[in-house]
Amino acid sequence: MTYTINTHVIGRCKVTPSAHSVEGKLYRLRWFGQEHLKSGKRSGAKKYHQVNLNKKCKKNSKYVYRATGRFYSKVGKKTLAVSYYNQTPKKETCVKGGK
Numbered sequence: 001m002t003y004t005i006n007t008h009v010i011g012r013c014k015v016t017p018s019a020h021s022v023e024g025k026l027y028r029l030r031w032f033g034q035e036h037l038k039s040g041k042r043s044g045a046k047k048y049h050q051v052n053l054n055k056k057c058k059k060n061s062k063y064v065y066r067a068t069g070r071f072y073s074k075v076g077k078k079t080l081a082v083s084y085y086n087q088t089p090k091k092e093t094c095v096k097g098g099k
Contacts, residue, residue, distance in 0.1 A: 003059045003094045005037075007086075009051045009069035016047050019074040026053040028063040029087075057094035064088050 009024030021043035027034040042049035053067060066087040073080050 003057050003096055004054050005057050005065055005092065005094060006052070006054045007065070007067045008053060009040075009067065009071075011042075011049045011071045011073065013047045013073050013075070015075055016045060017073040017075045018045055019072070020044065020046060020049060021070075021072045022049040022051055023070045024051040024053050025068045026055055027066045027068070029066065030063070034066060059094060059096075061094045062091040064091055 005026070005028075007024075007026060009022055011020060011022035013020060021041065023039070023041040025039045026037045028037060029035075037055045038053050040051040040053055042051055051069075064087060066085055068085040069083070071080070071082045071084075
């Protein structure tokens with residue numbers, strides 16, 4: 001049986017960019033600070049990229065989780081770069097999930 005914490009980072013463009021990348025990182029908050037759990041990145045001249053950050057965890061363990069994302073795209077002469085994060089408002093319980 002697999003227990004996981006699951007999140008994802010998505011980058012969408014309305015038109016096909018000449019450059020596009022999406023990078024994500026998953027952390028859990030511990031008494032000493034943020035513990036890095038997993039990273040992922042997708043890039044290429046596509047309208048859509050998704051990075052899945054799924055990490056095995058101990059059954060019924062409880063932590064606050066934080067996901068960070070970085071998005072970059074270039075269309076013509078315009079460049080867009082954005083960084084963001086999302087954090088669970090309370091401790092989440094590790095539950096049975098996919099692979």
